[in-house]
Amino acid sequence: MGRIAGQPYHHGDLRRAVIDAALEATRESGPTGWSLRELARRAGVSHAAPAHHFGDKAGVLAAVAAEGFGLFADALEAAASGGPQETGLAYIRFALAHRPHFEVMFRPELYRLDDPGLLAARARAGAVLADSGGALAADPARARATAIGAWSFAHGFAGLWLSGSLPESAAEDPEEVARSVIGVLFGREG
Structure with a gap:
């Protein structure tokens, strides 16, 4: 020992x-x-x-973020074959199921940005998000903007849900609420 x-x-x-x-x-x-x-x-x-x-603490948080981005990339990749809606819902499910990871991952001021494991996992997740969100664009020239819009929705929805800022939603299923919103925003069936 x-x-x-x-x-x-x-x-x-x-x-x-x-x-x-x-x-x-x-x-x-x-x-x-x-x-x-x-x-x-x-x-x-x-x-x-x-x-x-x-x-130091930044080193611990880099490890937490790297692990989180790896799990996140796995979840997004598993959902990607179901299309952009499923990828967005996987994003939200991940945030709700892995809240401590999620609270660290998108706070780069807290951790070391040069961690190789973190960079690789973040790149994997980013590629799935870009491909999935870009698939929503009818015009390829707008793929990046559409991907950012879809990412902003998923991230914002998850953050609002986690913070309790959607008070009427306490008794609702977050995935069903998100499906409904996706239908309104992106013209998809909820």
């Missing part, structure tokens, strides 16, 4: 333990409401262990 900062190290996977602690802390108090010392306590490791492995 290895030792970190004089304390026994019991975890088989320090990286996973710290990321899980960061996700739990983010779920409870947002991505800025915790410290590395708190993550260490939650993970049951010495206070120096997270810094030793990740460097």
